[in-house]
Amino acid sequence: xxxxxxxxxxxxxxxxxxxxxxxxxxxxxxxxxxxxxxxxxxxxxxxxxxxxxxxxxxxxxxxxxxxxxxxxxxxxxxxxxxxxxxxxxxxxxxxxxxxxxxxxxxxxxxxxxxxxxxxxxxxxxxxxxxxxxxxxxxxxxxxxxxxxxxxxxxxxxxxxxxxxxxxxxxxxxxxxxxxxxxxxxxxxxxxxxxxxxxxxxxx
Amino acid sequence: xxxxxxxxxxxxxxxxxxxxxxxxxxxxxxxxxxxxxxxxxxxxxxxxxxxxxxxxxxxxxxxxxxxxxxxxxxxxxxxxxxxxxxxxxxxxxxxxxxxxxxxxxxxxxxxxxxxxxxxxxxxxxxxxxxxxxxxxxxxxxxxxxxxxxxxxxxxxxxxxxxxxxxxxxxxxxxxxxxxxxxxxxxxxxxxxxxxxxxxxxxxxxxxxxxxxxxxxxxxxxxxxx
Numbered sequence: 001x002x003x004x005x006x007x008x009x010x011x012x013x014x015x016x017x018x019x020x021x022x023x024x025x026x027x028x029x030x031x032x033x034x035x036x037x038x039x040x041x042x043x044x045x046x047x048x049x050x051x052x053x054x055x056x057x058x059x060x061x062x063x064x065x066x067x068x069x070x071x072x073x074x075x076x077x078x079x080x081x082x083x084x085x086x087x088x089x090x091x092x093x094x095x096x097x098x099x100x101x102x103x104x105x106x107x108x109x110x111x112x113x114x115x116x117x118x119x120x121x122x123x124x125x126x127x128x129x130x131x132x133x134x135x136x137x138x139x140x141x142x143x144x145x146x147x148x149x150x151x152x153x154x155x156x157x158x159x160x161x162x163x164x165x166x167x168x169x170x171x172x173x174x175x176x177x178x179x180x181x182x183x184x185x186x187x188x189x190x191x192x193x194x195x196x197x198x199x200x201x202x203x
Numbered sequence: 204x205x206x207x208x209x210x211x212x213x214x215x216x217x218x219x220x221x222x223x224x225x226x227x228x229x230x231x232x233x234x235x236x237x238x239x240x241x242x243x244x245x246x247x248x249x250x251x252x253x254x255x256x257x258x259x260x261x262x263x264x265x266x267x268x269x270x271x272x273x274x275x276x277x278x279x280x281x282x283x284x285x286x287x288x289x290x291x292x293x294x295x296x297x298x299x300x301x302x303x304x305x306x307x308x309x310x311x312x313x314x315x316x317x318x319x320x321x322x323x324x325x326x327x328x329x330x331x332x333x334x335x336x337x338x339x340x341x342x343x344x345x346x347x348x349x350x351x352x353x354x355x356x357x358x359x360x361x362x363x364x365x366x367x368x369x370x371x372x373x374x375x376x377x378x379x380x381x382x383x384x385x386x387x388x389x390x391x392x393x394x395x396x397x398x399x400x401x402x403x404x405x406x407x408x409x410x411x412x413x414x415x416x417x418x419x420x421x422x423x424x425x426x427x428x
Contacts, residue, residue: 097331148356149362159349
């Protein structure tokens with residue numbers, strides 16, 4: 001019979017329509033504006049279609065979600081910022097749209113170059129969120145952020161992020177990407193142990 | 204229902220801009236015409252149905268049921284610039300597209316707003332130094348809100364639209380409705396719109412060319428009649 005496929009398709013849509021209302025009534029008051037409601041609606045068990053009521057509730061972003069990159073610093077014992085970046089410039093080299101600009105710091109007395117950046121700029125209006133910088137960084141110092149609320153009225157004043165805007169603590173990194181953080185920390189420890197063993201052998 | 208907090212917060216009708224005595228609070232509703240009018244205006248911004256590149260896909264996703272622009276009163280995507288309030292420039296603006304965008308902008312009625320969505324529209328993005336891409340739509344038309352990201356997620360676009368709502372809320376009706384509708388000269392395609400460094404010169408050239416063309420058209424119509 002002609003048109004059976006159309007009817008079958010409409011039935012699927014109608015089922016979704018009914019299921020949304022049934023689900024709304026069954027979970028009255030718990031479906032919207034609660035964290036568990038959002039989690040339930042992101043799960044595969046959910047029935048029907050639904051809306052994410054964005055400013056009030058947020059969809060949990062996946063761990064590997066990437067937006068504008070940020071620089072990681074470790075908190076020292078006295079609360080000082082130990083920037084992980086060594087100003088090697090690998091990120092600036094691999095960046096496809098060339099949006100990273102680094103100026104290496106110099107020792108104020110001897111004038112010798114130091115292993116840290118004096119200035120670090122990312123032009124957000126050029127960055128294409130590809131994540132190459134984070135992938136190629138050997139020190140795990142530049143990481144893709146999860147914060148997407150960056151809209152501004154004036155791009156010339158705000159959209160070139162300088163080092164102060166980019167620096168975020170390692171605890172934040174651990175919070176947004178726990179799996180990657182643990183993996184990289186284990187890797188670094190292993191490397192350090194191997195180095196220590198080699199030194200021990202040589203001595 | 205959870206109220207918007209922090210940077211998402213809209214001031215609403217509660218802050219008319221002058222002090223309300225304590226004994227009147229809670230009994231009488233006082234607001235300014237500005238606030239009331241802007242409250243209506245910001246809750247019915249109609250965007251123009253107009254997509255350029257990959258950002259347009261995110262714009263479509265934002266308008267669809269999962270994120271639902273209708274919650275902000277923006278569900279009516281107008282295919283005509285005459286009926287639109289906001290132009291969402293969503294995607295890479297090529298030099299071939301720029302005259303058309305300027306023309307669409309000129310055709311929009313006042314008050315009009317422009318959102319540059321994504322890295323390409325706001326600053327050229329990965330194609331900043333390309334031979335065929337305009338590095339930032341703000342070189343030609345005034346932009347109200349810039350949304351970084353490549354592409355911005357639907358939430359990021361919603362956040363940008365909320366920023367626009369915040370902006371509209373604080374505007375004064377006098378300034379908005381008494382402003383003159385500025386005609387922006389359409390860039391003419393040809394040897395111009397090529398080198399981004401020559402943009403001021405091109406603007407001048409375009410203006411001259413346009414006047415010449417208009418004069419020519421005027422002459423030909425005069426001859427016909």
